[in-house]
Amino acid sequence: MHRRTRPFSPGFQWVRRVLLLSGALLVTACLLSAAKTNLPVAGYANSPQAADGRFRNPAPKPADGLAKTLGILWNVLLNKPKTTVPTAPIPVDTLTRAELEAAPDxxxxxxxxxxMLIKLRGDFWITDPVFAERASPVQWMGPKRFHAPPxxxxxxxxxxxxxLSHDHYDHLDRDTVLALAKTTDVFLTPxxxxxRLIAWGVDASKVRQFDWWEGTTIDGIQFTATPAQHFSGRGVFDGNKTLWASWVIVDGDTRLFFSGDTGYFDGFKxxxxxxxxxxxxxxxxxAYDAQWPYVHMQPEHTVQAHEDLRGRWxxxxxNGTxxxxMHSWHEPFERVLALSEARGIPLATPRMGERLDLSAPRVATRWWRDVEAANASPAVIAVGEQG
Structure with a gap:
């Protein structure tokens, strides 16, 4: 006798198809992107961060295991709460070239x-420029912007x-870089x-690459690549073939720190x-989660890192884009606000496109609360349902 097997429920079959299709599309997109990149693996064996042909963090990453990895994928694909995306428009202060050129240093x-677009000594510098509609190897799937660039x-x-801090898609957008390369003097990278940039067609004479604690001075402004605890890769097989970093910018008596992506670690001190x-x-x-504390920070870590750095503002x-x-889109703002207020740390939360005076920052409006108030408005919900 043949034992009859119980067929999978329609719901389970649908879930399985979604997982298989999503995984296949993601792998295909990453493979195509890696092939398009044609990354020449440079010889960085002398870097203290390099070992066995790849870069690494000083503190080893804890093993996740297959079960944890599948659980994260399951939650991302099927258990996403609706609050991760705002249903009302994000406020954006539209900018013009004339306004930027007229802005003070x-x-x-x-x-x-x-x-971030930063004006120093009459010139503009930009961090991790991403103008793409989606933070993805392809523009027909992946995380979509909440708002247009200002x-x-x-x-x-x-x-x-x-x-550039590292090569993940939400920090390094190929089309953006190639467009900027036409009018940009220099690219500073880990x-x-x-x-990667040179392989894409950026003039090699414009590209300067640095290990941690290395840097350069341009027009009297000092730029230093500093440590971060993260990882890299844009395809399936190029994991950690490039380095990741944070950046220190010193312009006279003004000192700025840009973290890129990082988990909390002793390097901040x-x-x-x-x-x-x-x-x-x-x-x-x-973009944090309790299941990946090694490569991203909870708001508590953000505030502690700021104190370790001896920061003022x-x-x-x-966030916000x-x-x-899995967290609500506005949760990072609320949590870091509460923590900073408890510790007496001035918090700058400008709207997208709003000018922040680095010489004299000020407390901005809590603009995300207005968005949430609009989210809860019946009129807004009705419009959203009709669309």
């Missing part, structure tokens, strides 16, 4: 996620330089990331000892 404009890519004034105190620290506060970044985690 030491102005900062947040363009979204980890993209200024179109083509309307940006010529840039003195681009600072080791290996510059090789050493950076603070060598370069602090900082006037403004731009530190990731978003804290500006939380890596892409849906990259």
């Amino acid at each position: 030491r102005s900062l404009f947040r363009l979204g996620h980890s993209t 200024i179109a890519l083509a309307d940006l004034p010529p840039l003195r330089g681009v600072l 080791l290996g990331v510059g090789d 050493e950076i603070g000892r060598r370069f602090g105190p900082f006037d403004v620290t731009m530190i990731e506060t978003g 804290l500006m939380p970044v890596h 892409f849906d990259l985690a």
Whole structure:
């Protein structure tokens, strides 16, 4: 006798198809992206961060295991709460090239996620520029922007330089980089990331690559690549082939810190000892989860890192633009606000496109609360349902 097997329920079959299709699409997209990149693996064996052909963090990453990895994927694909995406518009202060050119020195404009446009000594510098609709190897799937950039890519004034922290898609957008390369003087990157740019067609004479604690001085402004605890890769097989970093910017008596992506680690204290105190620290506060504490920080870690760095004003970044985690889109702002207030830390939370005076920052409006109030409005919900 043949034993009859119980058929999978329609719901289970649908879930299985979604998982298989999503996984296949993601792998295909990453493979295509890696093939398009054609990354020449440079010889960085002498770097203290390199071992066995890949870069690594000083503290080994705890093993996740297959069960944990599958559990994270299951939650991301099937258990996402609706609150990870705002249902009302994010406020954006539209910028023009004329306004930027007229802005005083030491102005900062947040363009979204980890993209900051900074004016120093009459020239513009930009961090991790991403103007793409999606933070993804392809533009037909992946995390979609909550808001348009405050200024179109083509309307940006010529840039003195681009600072890149690592090569993940929400920090390094190929099309954006290639567009900027036409009017940008220099690209400052961690080791290996510059090789990607050159492989994409960026003039090698514009690219400068640095290990941790290395840097350069341009027009009297000091740029130093400093440690971070993260990882890298844009395809399936190129994991940790490029280095990741945070950045220290020193312009006379003004000191800035840009974290890129990082988990909390002892390096913040050493950076603070060598370069602090900082006037403004731009530190990731978003896209975190209790299941991946090693490579991203909870808001408590953000505030502690700011104190380790001996920072004055804290500006939380890596939030408000892409849906990259399981928490509510506005949760990072509320948590870091409560923590900073409890510790007496001034918090700068400018709207997208709003000018921040780096010489004299001020407390901005809590704009995300207005968005949430609109989210709860029956009129807004009705409009959303009709659309």
